[in-house]
Amino acid sequence: MDAATKRIETGELTGINTLNPYLQGVYEPVKREVTALELEVIGEIPQDLFGGYYRNGPNPVHAPTALHHWFDGDGMLHAIYFENGKAEYRNRYLQTDDHRAEVAGTLDAGGILLPANRERSGTVYKDTANTDVVLHNGELMALWYVSGTPVRVNPRTLETIGNETFGGKLPRHVSAHSKVDGRTGEFVFFDYSLTEPWMSFGVVSANNELVNFDRVELPGPRLPHDMGLTENYLILHDLPVLMTETGLRRGTWNIRHADQPARFGVVPRNGRGDQVKWFETDSCYIYHVVNCWEEGDEVVMVACKMQPHGHRAGSEFGAYGPMVEVLSLHAVPVEWRMNMRTGACTQRQLDDRIGEFPVVNLEHTGYHSRWSYHVSIKSDEIRLLFDGLYKYDLLSGKAEEHMFEPGVYGSEPAFAPRVGATAEDDGYVITFVTDEATGRSEVRILDARNFSDAPVARVILPQRMPAGFHGTWAPGEAFVR
Template identity: 65%
Template sequence: MTAQPNINDLNPYIHGFYAPQRRELTALDLPVIGELPKDLHGAFVRNGPNPFNDPQGPHHWFDGDGMIHAIYFENGKAEYRNRYVGSADHLADRTGGCGAGGVLLPATRSRGEKVYKDTANTDLVLHNGQLMALWYISGTPVRLNARTLETLGEETFGGHLPRHVSAHSKVDPLTGEFVFFDYSLYEPWMSFGVVSKDNELTHFAKVDLPGPRLPHDMGLTKNYIILHDLPVVFTESGLRNSMWQIQTQNRGARFGVVPRNGSGDQVRWFETDPCYIYHVANAWEEGDEVVMHACRMVPNGLKPNPAYGAYATMVTVMALHAVPFEWRMNMATGEIRQRQLDDRLGEFPIINQEYTGRKSRWSYNVSMAPEELQRFDGLIKYNLETGDSEVCMHPAGWGGSEAGFAPRIGAVDEDDGYVISFVTDPVNGRSEVHVIAAKNFADGPIARIPLPGRVPAGFHGTWAAGDLIRN
């Protein structure tokens, strides 16, 4: 009997470079091509989607169970581990199903506020000496040991978490505070909160909106949070039928600047051109101005490719075409100004996290290959003041990950350290970690570390300094 075709036979985001790696591996004292610096100490950890079971129905790349890949450095040596994130929904799926599906299926409103499977697969932060895995639709943070990747359990901040936490919440490196935002898919509000370095919820506030919104990131400065009200929202039929169907509204974008310990009625809204933003590089205060650097989406011009069957539209929408932008919001005059730094396609910006919320000069963005599918073909180091840049491309045909910046021990300035990335050859499945000296960025990796298993394409990561990891 001929096997019946599966809807996912034509889904490119579960095959090849994007196929899950289901083996959980530990490899100590890895081989190194080149030389690892002795002043590199800590772990670069990266999150991403990795389905535990073969999807049988409609499957979006963002639906996969969270899996962490980590490379740990100490005394010129490296260790690798990868582990699934043990969110409650992932554990339930292992034993019979969590009762919720992904974003291509109708939302399961009967589960209450968490209407899709919470995979904790999107981002990672280091807070209070441990990792927290975060989810982009706004879910329950999952704590992990930053050294071993062992899941420690879901985080509710002592039972005081009001609802959920969205991915791309931030940690203030000077105060140790975790500053988060949240939003509802179906109700007209956003919220924000602050958790102390000792894991105590110290502030929470709601912001009323004209309708439900779909923000993805936020900005953080020394004194302010920057919320995003962007003109990409659910369609009326999507809201009515609990389906992930989006549209662009005929209006501009708004950035809401609010004191991090303020109330919802203290938001100052700055209106600008229509746009959508996935990822912020950094934000800070400069005189009367609040400055934000982020990647602004631009039209990709792609038409749905019938070769992907039912997934043709998904592939087109997911082609992440964006360019680096700066916005300056004047708190005294109410004026907002913007400038574009470059016209090359790039995304997933990262900085030296010790400068989060403070004025920074350097951003390290992935370069986007000019293809239908998301493949990061290199890295771009931007000078945020001048717009100048340097490029370090991956080997031809390889795909990379969002990078991490590791300040070297004894660093004396912002880019005194190393840029680290997982890279994979999609043809043979060989993966490596590349370590680049940031001050000699264009020279390429000073060390390459072959890995014992393939690392699929994924999402976001963080640097966990060795002296901050709590064992």
């Protein structure tokens, strides 16, 4: 009897969700919150590795009985903390308002495959804070992709501190892929609604004070996923993936690809929305930005550009076929250069390998960087599975590969600068991985300058870790007092 059949027979997975691949295998939720202070280590954890690697993701607290999207699961943070050659692991649910309501049985909103509740205050779908996590002002902030309430978390214990309002001045919501300036510590964010023809942006100081907020008018409602940041500008995305008229009218999650160019709006980060300068490029969608910076008159953005692909979900997924197809990411790294003087926008594809979930040395966020680290996406599998890592040279487009063993799949990595680092790539690349056959999960530590080599250390985790979304590195000196 396979694991999925067993869960169906015991009632843990029932009805329509027996066809949902994102509740099974490496995606299957875990039930326990764990604190593990004594972990098995294969190899040796470097003494100059100090801080925490965190990864956010969905973990339904109850077995879903209605249609369930992978993005709907309650937010759960997983963390491994390194100090003095030792490691500690923790996982905790994010105590969002909607998570507590779910546990109490009073939740008044469902996931994105269900009709939106337009009568509720706040977001029209369940707000889980399950998508991204950043370090700002010495604490973690967990963020949600549809634009929701940011949640503060203690980076050492993973205990939820509470909702973040920036001193009561947050106008509404914060979207997932907001950024922290690698030099100033400022937090920059964007917000959008599924039904409103504008997008807003804000800047929060390193001391947690909202110092700028305005909005940019749009031709109609949009579905942006990420943004860019440079020393002086923010880059907002007006992309041709939109809610359908039927979806808007019925309050259901129906999207379409419009026949129109993609646009990037470059706006002064401490300026007004009406100062935005728009740059058009070919029709495309971008989930994740690698990094952005300024060079003379040009604003440079490197991002993962979605490409057409032949993946088609079969009847074995039933009603989940469209979800499975959309989640089958197929992107390549591309550089755009936007000339603020001439208005020209050019693009250069760096490589043709399929990858996503890019990260950089966070000290370089918003400033020129040469190196980035991406997951490799398993090409012969329609499920979203990360079967290795790439280290990109953003100047040449060349990449070094580190592939996992067959059946072992990873998470978005993080770059951890070595204590006393002297160069951008002087440090370690860290990722969580899970063997789908055995259910064993571990953390792997790679030497970033010897990227293709075997890990310098492997830390065995006390329980399986479900596949999930985005992560971050937090240097210990930033939060350990």
